Amino acid sequence: MAADKKIGAYICKGCGLGERLDTKQLASVAQKDAKANVVREHDFLCSEDGIKLIQNDIDKEGVNHVAICACSRRAKTDAFTFENVAVSRGNLREGVIWVRPDTDEAQETTQEMADDYVRMAVSEVKFLTLPGGNPEAKTERSLLVVGGGISGMTAAVEAAKAGYQVHIVEKTAALGGNGAKLHKRVPDHAPFAAPADTGVEALIKAIQGNKKITVHLNSTLTKTDGAPGKFAVDITTESGKTDTKVFGAIIQASGFTPYDANKLPELGYGKSKNVVTQLELEQLARDAKGGAIKRPGDGKEVKSVAFVQCAGQRSEQEGHLPYCSGHCCTTAIKQAMYFKDSNPAIDTNVIYSDLRTPGNGGEDFYRSGQDKGVTFTKGKVSAVEDSGGDLRVKFKDLILNEDTEELADLVVLATGMVANSGVDIENMVKLDGKDAAADAAATQVQKDKSVLNLTYRQGPDLPHLKHGFNDSHFICFPYETRRTGIYTTGPVRRPMDIAQAIEDATGAALKAIQAIENAGLGRAAHPRSGDLSFPSFRREGCTQCKRCTVECPFGAIDEDEQRYPVFNESRCRRCGTCMGACPVRVISFENYSMDSVGQQLKNVDMPDEFSEKPRILVLACENDAYPALDMAGMTRLEYSPFARIIPVRCLGSVNLAWITDALNSGYDGIMLMGCQKGENYQCHFVKGSEMAHYRMSKVDDTLKSLSLEPERVETHEIAITDIHRVPELINKMAETIGRIGMSPFKF
C-alpha cells in the first residue's frame, strides 16, 4: 500500500441499518480489522449533510480512498460520486439486513455478515486506483460507411447532419444498392394504401449535394487497421489505386445478396422464363413504365400472376434459408398492386404459409391489397410447371385442405436475403503451408470476399451470429458488434425492409458518433460507458502464452513482434476476460484487479471448522446476477447468512487463482453467477460467461488435489429476472455444505 493512500470508511445508519446492526462494532471493524484511517458513522449518509461529511474529509483530511458501507453499489450512485477519489461500496442494506430476518436468533449471523462486508469494502478500496485515463487519447472525427445502399446512404446523411465528415465506399459504379432496383416501395406513412416512390434518387441527390460526404465508387476496403478513433483504412479502386485514410468509426452497411433462385428448380426457376424472383419483377415493372407489365418469356401482357411466398425460405431443407426475410409478404402485396392498380381485371394470387406484415402500416397495407382484389391463399406450393408458356402452380390449399392447382401467366418467387457479411472467421480456409500457390490463391479469394479486411488477429471480418448475419447484441444493444467502433446496419445485421433499414441506419450513425467521441476521451463506449480504465500487463511476468489474445471476445488484443500482447485500449470493452484468462496474473485494471477482488475474499472472517458457520463465496456478474441479488433483497427474500457476495465485471474476468485462493483460505462453497451463454447468449461481453463455464469445468483437478468434493464449486447461468431463484441457489449450496461437511482448510 502506497504511503499517500488515506482510507475513509463511512457507515450509514439510515434505512434501518442503525436499528438492525451494531454500527459501533462495524466502525471498530473498519478501524481495527480493516485499518481504515478515518471511520465515521452517520444517520443518513446519502443526505446533503452526509455527503458534506465525506467531502469535508476528502478536502481537509486528505482522504482519497472512500469505502461507503451503506446500500448496494447500484443505489444512490449520484450521491456517492466524488471527484478524484476511489470509491468502494459495502452492501449492508440489500446484501444484509434486507435478506435476513429481524429476529434475535438471526442477529449474530447478520452482524457477522455486515462486519465482513465492511472488511471487504475497505480492503477493496485499498487496491483501487482512480483510473488516470489515457492522456494521449485522441480521435479522428470522420466516419467511414461501407456500402452505398439505402442503409449506408441514410447513415451517411444522418451523421453529416450531426456535423461529421463521412466517406462512403461503394463497390459498384453507382449509389443506391438494391433499393435503386425497385420500381416502388412499400409506403411508410398513412394511409398505407398504395406503393410509394422509393426515395432512393432523393437520397442520392442529398448525398451529392452534401459537402460533408465523400463518395468512393468502384472501391473496396483492402485493409482496415487500428482501433476506434484511429482506424487506418486502405480504400482501393477497381483500377488498383489505393488511398489510405483515417476514420474514427466504421459503419458496415454491406447489405444483402438475393438468394440464388437457381437452387429452386422445383418452382420452375431456370426452366421457364416466366418464373421470376421478386427483385426481377421490379425490373419488369420498371420496364413497363406505368403500362401493362409484360412477361419475359414471350412478351405477352400478364393477365394472371401467382406469388409464391417463402420460396426457399423458412425451410429446413438442405440449401434453403431457415429464416424469414421479413419483407417479402409486404413486397408481394406491393407487387400485386402494380398489376391491380394498372388493371383491376388482372388476377393476382398470393400463396402464403403465414402472412407477415411487420411495421407501422403493414396491416393497413394488407387490407388495402385485399380491397383492391388481391387474392390471398394460405397454401404450400409443391411445384411450378411450364404448360406451353403458361405456368401450372401446384399447391396444397391449407384452408380447404386439398391439393389443387392454378394456371398463371407469371409466377413470382419470394426468395430471401443472404447477408453480405464477408468471411466467416470461425470457419476460415486452413492454409496447409505445403502448396504455396494454392495457399496464395485461397488467401486472395478470402481477401476478395472480405468486406473489411481487418488486420485483427481474430480474422478479417466481424464474427457471424446466426445464418451468416453479422453478430450484433440484439438483446440489449443493437448495432454493437464484437469489434468496438465498427457498427453493422441494414440487412447485413438481420433481414429487414426499407423502413427498418432507415431507422436502423440512423441508430448506427449515432452509435458510431458515440464511439468516435468516447475514443477521443479514452473512455469505454459500451457497455461500461464512461469507464476510463483499461487493462495493462506486467511485461516481465508475461509468458507470451497468448491466452488473453485468443480469449478476448472483442479482438482488442494484438501481438507485437516479440509476441507480447498489445492492448488496443479503444477496442477494449473493459470486461476483464483477459484478466480472468491470464495464468500468471499479470493483467489488471487500475480499478479492477486480481487484488481488488482477491483481497476482498481473503479478508472475510473465517470461523473455524467446528463453528457450524460455513462461508460461501458468490462471484456475481454485475450485469444480471448482482442486480437479481439486489432485487431479492428489495423483495425481502431471505438467503443464507453465510454467503459473501462479490460483484465482478463479467464472469469471464474470474481468474482461477481466486477460486484456488478461496478454497485454500477455507471457503466451504463457491458459486459463480454469470449470464446465459451459448447460442442465445445474454452475456454483455458475448463470450465471458462461456469462458467462465469452460474454465470452471477444469476446476475439478484443483479440487481433487485438495481432496475436496466437486459440489463445492458451482457455476450458474442467471438472468436479471431470476429474483426468486438466486436465494434458492444460495440456500441449496448451504444445504449441500450441511450434507458434505465443512471445508478442512480453515486457519
Next chain:
Amino acid sequence: MANTNTVMIEKYRNNFLKEVEANVEEGEWVKMCMQCGVCSGSCPLGPHWDHPPQELFMMIRAGKREAVLSSSSMWMCTSCYNCVVRCPRGLPITHIMHGLASYANKLGLAPKNQPTKKFSKIFWDNITKTGRANELKMGLSLYFMDGMGSGVKNAMANQKLGMAMMKTKRMNPMEITGGHGIKDTGGLQAILKKAREIEDAKLKKQ
C-alpha cells in the same frame, strides 16, 4: 361477364368473387376475410356445418362456384351474430350467409329438402299472404311439412303447447279461416311483385 349460369369456373381467379360481390348482399366484404378462423370457432353450430364461414370465403376466392352455391352450410346460420361480433375485420358474416343462401335459392342451386330452406319458404308464403303471420297456419304447415303421417305425430306431440297458447290467447283457432291481415293486402302484393321484377332484371343483366 358471361351469363351467371354458364360462367367458366377458373380456379383462384376473381370471376366468382366478382359474381358474389355483384349479387350477394354484403358480398363485397368476402375479399376482406383474412382467414383467421374466429368465425368458425365462434359459431355455436360450427361442427354441423359442411363448410364454416371462413372456408366458404376461401372457396369463393378459389372459384368453387358449384360447391359454394349448392352447399347447405349457409342455411345452417341461426343469426346469433356471434361471428359478426368477433370478426377482427368487421365482416357482416351473418348477412353474407343469408345473402349467399338467398342467391343460391334464386339460381335454383340450393340443396333440395334443406329444412331451413323449407321453413323459410313456408314462412314467406304465410306472411306475404295477408301481411301478418298466421300462427296457426304456420304451425300446421310446419307439422305437415313432411307429409300426413309425421304431421299428425307432430301435432299430437305438441298438443299441450297448442292448448296452452290458445288458453293464453297466443293463438286463435279461428285463424284457420284466413285470419287477420293488414289493411291493404293488394298494395303489399304489388310492392313485392315490383321488388321481384327489379331483382330479376338485375340478375338477367349479369
